[in-house]
Amino acid sequence: MASSIPASVPADAAAVGAVGGRVGRRTRRLAIMGGLFVAGLLAVAAAAPWLAPQDPVRQSLRARLSAPTLEGSDGKAHPLGTDHLGRDVLSRTVYGARVSLTVGFAAVIIGGLVGAGLGIAAGYRGGWLDTAVMTVADAQLAFPFILLAIGIIAVLGPSFPTLIVVIGLSGWPGYARVLRAQVLVLRSREFVDAIHALGGTVVRVVGRHILPNVLSSLVVIGTLELARSIVLEATLSFLGLGIQPPTPSWGGMVQEGREYLDTAWWISTFPGLVLMLTSVAVSRTGDWLRDLLDPTLRGE
């Protein structure tokens, strides 16, 4: 948000003054559970072809809108039921993890590269570059990105690469602002002048000395951005602007099940719950990493 907001009020005072205490331990336990959940999800996504009991896009007229059952009318188990085309909800949810995580991680990498690159350049070079980068970052932060994303995707047409680039670019100002501020402080330190005096190049200073110093912030922002990217992908897919059918995505599945909410609640509910759990788990892990690695980021 706007830079004039004082960062003096911690976003979550629970852990302050309670580090290592009862509450601190609980926070850590929750974060470890969150981390384990994400690791499990990654494993599920990687092993989807072996884990999913059925083909996620295979339709079966006989087994349409089947409630969760271990013995469906097509003789197969559908532990989470089937959708309006008779596709297995469990299998689709498992494959949906692939889409969510692929888009999420790819978007974080794009946003991170652009944001960190511009942020470090702005902080290191200063001058007009700094002004230009920060003006654009503030302008982008100044309005609801989802509207812009909708406009761009509407014109370019929804596709996997477009989605990743749009979601990735939606996150760059977050990295840029934090890294710029840190680099600004780092570059005025004596060791930078010393390296320059010894003939070290800018590339060497940034690569060997600045980057390692801002790495922990990068990891923290990246984790929080991952949660945001996954939710944004699901939201766009829900609106019909993200992953297109028949490819299973959590947001798209919630959308498909909307019409049948009254009679077949399981179509929307299960993928939605997994999405919600993922989002909570990833952002909890991010909060915990922030408290652990870089408590100064709290105000952001």
Add this chain to the structure above:
Amino acid sequence: MRAVAVFLAARLARALVAVWLVSTVVFVVMRLSGDPVPLLLPPDAPRSEYERVARELGTDRPLPVQYGVFLGNALRGDFGRSIHFREPAVRVVVGYLPATAELGLTAFALALLIAIPIGLLSAVRRNSLVDQAAMAAALVGQSAPTFFVGILLILIVSLKAGWLPTSGRGDWTHLVLPAVTLGAFAMASIARLTRSAMLEVLRADYVRTARAKGLREQVVVIKHALRNAAIPIVTITGLQFGTLLGGAVVTETVFAWPGIGRLAIQSIYNRDYPVVQCVVFLSALLFIVINLTVELIYGVLDPRIRPR
């Protein structure tokens, strides 16, 4: 006094740059969408007819000229004619604005009325069961996807319990679920912030002094602590109001609420680009104006932040 003027000018300049950047992005996106002329003509229209419409729309002129004309038109609030509704895009969008305003203001009021007392209680009864439950709920509320919150509410409150209607606009019962859905994120954020701002203030010396004087706890909490915790709460609250605009797109779609967010999504499906651009532009403008107002109010409330 001069410092205040400089502060105002700098903020205003930044807001203007933001509006200009947004309108430029809108223009570029519009040009990327290709030639709008064939959309307006029957497929078998003769060449002369095409040229007439192109001249009318100005698409036959060089791009820089078009950009200048576009900026001029946008400043006057002219985004062209809606292809679907066959009237000026601005008039269409303005017609849908009251529904969004109603939903947004209700969501916002609801968020405040629920979040501030909860945050207060959580801070006063720190680490109690109430505090832990409220903060756990707030954490989930902050990371839960808006559209799924809406779907869950429809499923549980409307379909299973049958208490409230599932969608559409009508009497106040139609407003409850969309307002809760839209306000959920703001509610969670404001509750967490109120709690941490209160915890900060409750540690302060003047609070200890007030207690030592023998004042009743309610007086200490409300008059001494809450007043001083109010400034950060006001700021974040104001900024949350702007964020609600983005959430409106999703919430209105989920609940078939006839506001500008749903209009934007439907216009995309209708390929009605003038309306989409108008919604994007107006929302950005509204958002920037709200943020600017909040920052100005904040500058008045708290002199410490002015120089920057």
